[in-house]
Amino acid sequence: MAGSLVESDRPKIGGDHLNSSLGSPVQAEVFFPRLTVPFCGHIKGGLRPGKKILVMGIVDLNPESFDIxxxxGESEDPPxxxxxxxxxxxxxxxxxRNACVSxxxxxxxxxxxxxxxxxxxxFRVEILCEHPRFRVFVDGHQLFDFYHRVETLAAIDTIKINGDLQLTKLG
Structure with a gap:
């Protein structure tokens, strides 16, 4: 199932799809412009029940970790x-999964x-915001729920991504 989602997102080149490794790194850079990592972006209007965040990317060849x-907000001091x-x-x-409040x-x-x-x-990570929790899906399969520790959902207005991955799409 996950393969078909990724397959349909691939552009055609000369009538053929790119292979499963997305071709050579040069081809991938040309046809899949990367969002730079570390990434920091604004979530317009913040979160609310029913809103979904999509993160698509490719794990690096020799990864240690990555985080979303x-x-x-973006403040570092105070965090x-x-x-x-x-x-x-x-x-x-x-x-x-964890949260940091105050x-x-x-x-x-x-x-x-x-x-x-x-x-x-x-990979494809989908984060669905519901009233009591976030539901997290990876490649179309629900993996876990994370219950809200920040109560004001609209205040959650920033996404930060860092680590051993390349981003291909955010939504």
Whole structure:
């Protein structure tokens, strides 16, 4: 199923699709302009129930980790509240979730049914904001829920992405 989503997003070149590795790095740069990492972007109007965030990318060949943060602004000093940090750790095959409110990190959640990320392969992360929680899907499969620790959803207006990946699409 995930392969078909990615396949349909590929441009045709001379009537043929690019191969599953997206061709050579030169071809990939030409046909898939990268969003730069680290990335910081504004979520227009903040979050609300029913709003979805899409992050598509390709894991680096020899990754250690990458993270996706939904924050309340971009401030570094004092640090903005982190409504949800998703941290993918390849050495331990973990997908950690946590939040930082008023400078205090909560307890990290780490339980997942399986580890969905593969080095040098594309992925699609969808974060659906619902009233009590975020629902997180990877490649079309629901992986976990993360219950809100930041109560004012509209204040969650920034997405930050960092680590061992290339971004291909945000939405």
């Amino acid at each position: 943060r939904l924050t309340c 903005a509240d982190v409504a949800m940090e998703l941290k993918v750790v390849f050495t331990e095959k973990q997908f950690l 400078g205090e990190w909560g307890d990290a959640e780490s339980t997942i049914a399986y580890f969905p990320f593969i080095p040098d392969q594309p």
